[in-house]
Amino acid sequence: MHEITYREVITPDVFLLKIKAPVIARKRKAGQFVIYRLHEKSERIPLTLADADPDEGTITLLFQAVGKSTMELGTKKAGDQILDVVGPLGKPTHLENFGTVVCIGGGIGVAPLYPIVQAMKDAGNNVVTIIGARTKDLLILEDMVKAASSELHICTDDGSYCEKGFVTDRLKHLVEQGVKPDLCVAIGPVVMMRAVCNMTREFNIPTVVSLNPIMVDGTGMCGACRVTVGGKTKFACVDGPEFDGHQVDFDELIKRQAAYLAEEKTAREKWTCESGQ
Amino acid sequence: MDEKKKSKGLPKKERMKIPRTPMPEQDPKERSRNFSEVPLGYTPEMAIKEATRCLECKKPKCIIGCPVEVKIPEFIGLIAEGKFIEAAWTLKETNALPAVCGRVCPQETQCEITCVTGKKSKPVAIGRLERFAADYERAQGKMQIPEIAPPTGKRVAMVGCGPAGLTCAGDLIKLGHEVHIFEALHAPGGVLVYGIPEFRLPKAIVNAEVDYLIACGMKLHLNTIIGKMYTVHELMEEENFDAIFIGTGAGAPAFMRIPGENFANIYSANEWLTRINLMRAYEFPACDTPIHRGKIICTIGGGNVAMDSARTALRLGAEHSIVVYRRTRKEMPARDEEIHHAKEEGVEFHFLTAPLEYSADDEGKVTEMRCIRMELGEPDASGRRRPLPIEGSEFTIECDTVVVAIGNLANPIVPDTTPGLKLNKWGNIDADRETGATSIPGVYAGGDIVTGAATVIEAMGAGKVAARAMHEYLTKSETAATT
Ligand SMILES: Cc1cc2nc3c(=O)[nH]c(=O)nc-3n(C[C@H](O)[C@H](O)[C@H](O)COP(=O)(O)OP(=O)(O)OC[C@H]3O[C@@H](n4cnc5c(N)ncnc54)[C@H](O)[C@@H]3O)c2cc1C
Ligand SMILES: Cc1cc2nc3c(=O)[nH]c(=O)nc-3n(C[C@H](O)[C@H](O)[C@H](O)COP(=O)(O)OP(=O)(O)OC[C@H]3O[C@@H](n4cnc5c(N)ncnc54)[C@H](O)[C@@H]3O)c2cc1C
Ligand code: SF4
Ligand code: SF4
Ligand code: FES
Numbered sequence: 001m002h003e004i005t006y007r008e009v010i011t012p013d014v015f016l017l018k019i020k021a022p023v024i025a026r027k028r029k030a031g032q033f034v035i036y037r038l039h040e041k042s043e044r045i046p047l048t049l050a051d052a053d054p055d056e057g058t059i060t061l062l063f064q065a066v067g068k069s070t071m072e073l074g075t076k077k078a079g080d081q082i083l084d085v086v087g088p089l090g091k092p093t094h095l096e097n098f099g100t101v102v103c104i105g106g107g108i109g110v111a112p113l114y115p116i117v118q119a120m121k122d123a124g125n126n127v128v129t130i131i132g133a134r135t136k137d138l139l140i141l142e143d144m145v146k147a148a149s150s151e152l153h154i155c156t157d158d159g160s161y162c163e164k165g166f167v168t169d170r171l172k173h174l175v176e177q178g179v180k181p182d183l184c185v186a187i188g189p190v191v192m193m194r195a196v197c198n199m200t201r202e203f204n205i206p207t208v209v210s211l212n213p214i215m216v217d218g219t220g221m222c223g224a225c226r227v228t229v230g231g232k233t234k235f236a237c238v239d240g241p242e243f244d245g246h247q248v249d250f251d252e253l254i255k256r257q258a259a260y261l262a263e264e265k266t267a268r269e270k271w272t273c274e275s276g277q
Numbered sequence: 278m279d280e281k282k283k284s285k286g287l288p289k290k291e292r293m294k295i296p297r298t299p300m301p302e303q304d305p306k307e308r309s310r311n312f313s314e315v316p317l318g319y320t321p322e323m324a325i326k327e328a329t330r331c332l333e334c335k336k337p338k339c340i341i342g343c344p345v346e347v348k349i350p351e352f353i354g355l356i357a358e359g360k361f362i363e364a365a366w367t368l369k370e371t372n373a374l375p376a377v378c379g380r381v382c383p384q385e386t387q388c389e390i391t392c393v394t395g396k397k398s399k400p401v402a403i404g405r406l407e408r409f410a411a412d413y414e415r416a417q418g419k420m421q422i423p424e425i426a427p428p429t430g431k432r433v434a435m436v437g438c439g440p441a442g443l444t445c446a447g448d449l450i451k452l453g454h455e456v457h458i459f460e461a462l463h464a465p466g467g468v469l470v471y472g473i474p475e476f477r478l479p480k481a482i483v484n485a486e487v488d489y490l491i492a493c494g495m496k497l498h499l500n501t502i503i504g505k506m507y508t509v510h511e512l513m514e515e516e517n518f519d520a521i522f523i524g525t526g527a528g529a530p531a532f533m534r535i536p537g538e539n540f541a542n543i544y545s546a547n548e549w550l551t552r553i554n555l556m557r558a559y560e561f562p563a564c565d566t567p568i569h570r571g572k573i574i575c576t577i578g579g580g581n582v583a584m585d586s587a588r589t590a591l592r593l594g595a596e597h598s599i600v601v602y603r604r605t606r607k608e609m610p611a612r613d614e615e616i617h618h619a620k621e622e623g624v625e626f627h628f629l630t631a632p633l634e635y636s637a638d639d640e641g642k643v644t645e646m647r648c649i650r651m652e653l654g655e656p657d658a659s660g661r662r663r664p665l666p667i668e669g670s671e672f673t674i675e676c677d678t679v680v681v682a683i684g685n686l687a688n689p690i691v692p693d694t695t696p697g698l699k700l701n702k703w704g705n706i707d708a709d710r711e712t713g714a715t716s717i718p719g720v721y722a723g724g725d726i727v728t729g730a731a732t733v734i735e736a737m738g739a740g741k742v743a744a745r746a747m748h749e750y751l752t753k754s755e756t757a758a759t760t
Contacts, residue, residue, distance in 0.1 A: 023506055037463055043556070043565040044463075069565055084463045086500040216556070216566075219461045219502060220688050221471075221528040222548035226539055233532060233539060238690060252539055255641025259541035263567035270562050 002036075002082045005058055010140050013065045014108065015074045016050075022057030024049070024087050030095070030119035031210065031242055033112075034059065034087030035218045038073060042083070045069045046215045046237075048112035049088060059085075062111035062140070068267040075275070089218045090241050093208075097124040099182035102174070102205075103149070104167050104196055105131045106188025110141050112210055113187045117148045120185070126150050128179060130170045132188075136161035168195045181205050186245060190257070194250040201246050209245035211236045213256055228252050289332055297399040298327040309591045309622035312475045312559065316380075316405075321361070324409040328357035331401045334393060339403060342391040344738035345372050349388060353406055365414035366421055368407060373447040373490075374440060374737065376415060376482045377469060379408025382734050383612050415482070420489050426453030431751045434459060434518040436503045436691065439467020440733045441524030441724025443490060444740030445747070450493045452748050457518070458495055461502040464555060467526055468725075469733070471555040472547070474585050476592070477615075480554075504694035509720060520719045520747045523706060524740060527685040527725035533577070537635030538681070540643040542569045546582045546682035553589055571678030573597045575646060577632060578682035579609040584616060586680040587624045598624045599674065603631040603651050603664040629653075629664065633671065635679065645673045685730045695720075705729055713743030721747055 006018035024034060033048045051060035065074040076082070093116050101120045105113035110131050121127045129149035133139040134157045146152045154162035155170050163170060167188070175181070184207040186196040193209045200207040213225040213236050220238035227236050228249035234240060301317045302308075308315055319327065333350040340346050348367055355364035368375040382388070384404040392400035414420065431454045435442040438460035446456045464470050466483040491497060503509060503525075512518045530545030532538055544552075549568075552558040556566035574590035576583050579602035590598040600619070602609060605628045609616060620626075629651040636645045650670035653662035687704040699707040699716035706715055706722040713721040723739025725731055 027506060041557070041560075041564045084500050086461070086463070086502065088505055089502070216548060216551055217462065219528070220690060221530070222551050223530045223532070223545040224548045226532075228539060233534070235529075252641070256539065256541055258640065259569070259642070260567045263561065267562050267565060267567070 002085045004076055004078050004080050004082065005056075007076070007078050010062070011138055013074070014062065014138075014140055015065065016060060016062050017073070017076070018053075018056075018058040018060050019082060019085060020057055021059045021085050021087075022054075024085065025052040025057050025059050026054045028052050028059065028088040029092035030115040031093030031112075032088035032090050033218075033241065034061070034085050035089060035215065036061075036073070036082050036086075037084040038069070038076075039083050042072075043069050044084075044216060044218070045073075046089070046212070046218060048115075048210075050111045050114055059087075062108070064108040067264050068271040071268070071271065072275075086218065089237060091239070093119060093185075093242060095119050095123045099125065100180060101125045101127050102171065102179070102181040102184045103127055103129045104171065104184065104186040104188070105129070105145070106167055106192040107133055107138065108140070109188030109192070109210075110139075110145060113185070114141055114145055114148065116185055116187075117145055121148055121150065128174065128181070129153070130155070130167050130174075132156065132167040132170070132192075134158065166195070167192065168199050171196065171199060175203055175205075183208065184245075185209075190250055190254050193245060193248075197245040197248070197250075207245035208242050209248060210241045211243060211248065211253060212241065213253060214259065227256075287329065292330055292332060293394065293397055295326065295330050297330070297402055298323050298405075300402075300405055305618075305621040305623075308476065309588070310594075312592055314479055315476050315618060318412055319405055319409045321359070321413075324356050324361070324406060325359060327402050327406055328353045330394060331357070332394060338391040338393055339388045339401070342388040344387070344734045345741060347372050347375075347388070347407070349403055352410060353401065353403070356406055356410060361410055361413040362417065364410040368410055369421075369423075372407075372737070373444050374486050374733075375407050376411035377440070377478060377486065378734055378737075379404045379406075379411055380478050380482075381473060383732060385613055387734065415485055420485075420492075422493055423451055425451055425493065428455070429453040429751065431455065431519045432457070432517060433747060433751070434512050434516070434521045436509070436521065436523045437461075437467060437525040437724075437726070438465040438487075438497070439524055439526050439724060439736060440469065441526075441726075441736040441740040442467070442522060443487065444737040445522045445524065445721075445723070445744045446495050446740075447490055447493070448741055448744035449747060450490070450495055452744075454748070454751065456495050457498060459498045459501040459503050459507075461500070462555065463499050465497060465499065467524075471551045472582070472585070474550065474554055474589050476588070477585065502690065504690040509691065509695040509698070509717075513719065520721065520751055522713070522740070522743050522747065523691055523715070523720065523722040523726060524724040524736070525688055525691050525726045526736075527705075527730040528688040529686040530681070531684045531686050532681055533632065533683060535632060535634050537637060537643070540635055540637040541641050542571065542643050542677060543635065543679040543681065546576075546578070546586045546680050547685070549586055549680045550582075550589065553593070559593060568593065569678055570594055571676070573599070573676045574678040574680065575599045575601055575674060575676040576680040576682055577601050578684075579604065579611060580682065580684075581611045581615055582685075583680075583682035584611045584619050584624075586682050588619050588622055590678070590680070591622055591624065595678075599627060599676070600624055601627045601630050601632060601646075601648065601674070603629065604653060604661065605629060608653075608661045627674070631664065631666065643676065643679055645675050646679065647671060647673050685725070687726055687729070691726075703729065711742065712746035713739060714746060719750065
């Protein structure tokens with residue numbers, strides 16, 4: 001059992017939870033994730049470790065309520081318990097002083113990006129961060145990311161805040177202005193990561209993406225999380241979740257993520273109806 | 278006592294004439310749509326009758342076939358006398374999980390194949406009797422806590438809570454060591470709970486066995502992945518364990534690497550069975566984990582895992598559950614009983630057939646499998662005749678779900694995070710078969726992580742061997758430290 005020690009509603013469907021998990025808090029590294037199971041009947045759901053406080057013995061999760069399981073987690077308050085939390089899972093981010101690193105986060109992807117921004121900065125990099133969202137109200141973690149980055153650029157699809165446009169527009173602009181990234185890290189919706197990769201391939205910027213296929217065990221046992229990278233099948237939970245974005249088969253990932261759309265709808269409707277949410 | 282006199286009184290010749298007692302089973306039509314156990318177990322009368330068939334040989338051949346050397350004539354003799362609880366205790370002297378082994382051991386190639394009765398008629402049903410005694414004990418609630426040696430002050434860690442780790446844990450507890458067992462998943466039992474389906478091995482049985490070990494003093498840590506939360510070296514250096522046993526199993530699914538294998542609704546057998554067994558996806562939406570309920574489900578492979586997958590497919594409501602295997606019925610590695618049960622339930626078989634590639638619809642969901650017919654050539658390294666493709670024989674099988682059950686490889690997490698741990702060329706841990714010792718002093722290994730995918734009882738045998746060697750290592754270092 002893991003107690004929720006703190007809860008914050010970031011936007012109407014994005015939540016921040018701090019959860020007691022002292023060993024994970026001590027051991028986790030940037031780029032890693034946990035899998036939680038809320039109660040006996042729950043699914044196992046992967047979420048990135050957005051932050052951790054080893055002294056307090058807590059980990060921070062930031063998630064968007066998109067379906068039954070994450071909506072249910074979103075209703076939990078400080079003092080409530082989560083049945084299982086396992087981690088830290090996945091390979092940590094490869095860190096070194098690359099020079100200039102452009103970190104790009106879209107939507108909820110800003111959450112998993114945040115610990116990487118911090119770690120890249122700590123490794124001595126000049127970290128230029130670009131974050132984007134559909135609209136102002138959906139933008140998350142602005143202050144925290146700003147404090148961790150060397151410089152921060154913000155854009156919204158609808159222009160309701162800062163620059164109007166996509167993160168890729170912003171990246172292009174920066175490169176045209178003479179910024180020479182040695183590495184790009186992009187995390188967000190798959191279509192965004194694909195667009196970033198198409199652009200950085202043109203500019204010859206090595207690019208790392210963090211993939212979020214459907215997972216079950218998270219230990220390399222089931223193969224649910226398989227993705228094609230460079231023509232080879234990889235298991236995102238043990239070989240990733242970070243991969244060379246220029247090698248990833250994004251179309252396959254999109255299709256595999258959509259495998260349970262009908263079931264997810266059933267689950268969501270059943271839950272919304274029963275919980276009165 | 279009357280029973281005893283009757284059975285013991287029977288001359289050998291007469292006993293040989295008693296036919297093997299069949300096991301009552303759920304009706305195939307009915308059971309192929311439910312998850313309840315298929316064989317229903319012997320009644321006490323049936324057990325006594327079957328036990329009477331055993332000749333209680335002076336030099337029992339059956340024991341040679343059993344990897345943990347269960348005292349077979351002894352426990353069967355007790356059943357014949359109606360001393361069922363005593364029979365169970367005798368079993369437990371050498372086998373910590375008799376209720377499991379009685380159900381899943383391939384007896385026909387282990388203990389029963391060497392039984393002398395089998396020469397003239399059918400061998401004694403050792404497995405069924407083993408199951409009967411263990412079930413009887415559990416039902417009576419008469420689980421006996423064994424005598425436990427005084428504490429040695431030594432701490433040992435088991436990595437992986439499958440049959441290998443559980444057996445090693447059980448033996449080391451009895452010797453007075455403090456035993457902690459670490460399991461990556463949220464439930465103990467390894468393949469026994471996430472792989473082997475409820476209709477073949479009810480989870481309550483595995484849980485009862487684990488509870489028994491906890492009652493003996495084993496400390497269970499679920500949701501703890503060694504290599505991620507603690508490395509093997511950290512367990513020794515920071516968490517103060519004096520010795521470690523690695524029993525992490527062969528948990529990484531193999532794929533065929535053919536085009537289209539990553540289309541949606543193509544599962545590894547591990548994913549398929551884990552979703553259904555461990556996550557209870559068959560109860561969706563009452564349970565949250567979904568599974569694709571296909572109409573035509575093809576399973577690739579011919580082992581126990583394939584049989585379990587194909588029989589599970591029927592229980593999920595498949596109209597056709599088809600096994601595609603590249604050799605013939607004769608070469609199938611699955612147990613006879615499983616193949617027989619699968620056929621009875623309506624699983625269809627395409628022998629001498631190998632998939633070449635998959636096709637999918639616009640959404641990326643599998644729609645058909647292109648196959649080629651095979652013929653058998655010369656025997657290969659495994660002694661089985663090698664399947665060879667017949668040119669120009671390609672054809673397609675329509676399907677909406679595929680389960681790939683062609684084997685499991687070593688899971689890389691522990692090997693990748695344990696510098697100095699010697700592996701063989703397949704990525705399995707290189708451990709001494711006589712002791713379980715690895716290249717790191719104090720670190721032992723056994724079960725599927727060493728042998729590659731094998732059997733429950735062999736994994737248990739390896740756990741036992743390692744426990745003996747670890748005990749020696751622990752007590753030796755004790756004397757070394759005090760002198
Ligand atoms: C390694 C990893 C790290 C992750 N980190 C975070 C995180 O920090 N914060 C966060 O909010 N989410 C994160 N995710 C995604 C998160 O796991 C999914 O949103 C969650 O599983 C959805 O479950 P659900 O039952 O609530 O929704 P479902 O009902 O399962 O799905 C609802 C919708 O989300 C889509 N979806 C389903 N699974 C995923 C997935 N794995 N990724 C993206 N979309 C999905 C579905 O197609 C559907 O449209 C991460 C995923 C992975 C694999
Ligand atoms: C579907 C199926 C059907 C089978 N049917 C039969 C049968 O009928 N008869 C038979 O004799 N055999 C059968 N087998 C084979 C048998 O189950 C295995 O040989 C046996 O379970 C191996 O035991 P083990 O203890 O070595 O490993 P496992 O049972 O695989 O257990 C290993 C455990 O270690 C855990 N683990 C892995 N990595 C870590 C880590 N890093 N940290 C912590 N924990 C970890 C795993 O989660 C798992 O729980 C079957 C196997 C399958 C898959
Ligand atoms: S443990 Fe298995 S092999 Fe040994 S006697 Fe029992 S059923 Fe036979
Ligand atoms: S070999 Fe057969 S008959 Fe002889 S003791 Fe063993 S089980 Fe009984
Ligand atoms: S989630 Fe099962 S192998 Fe990655």
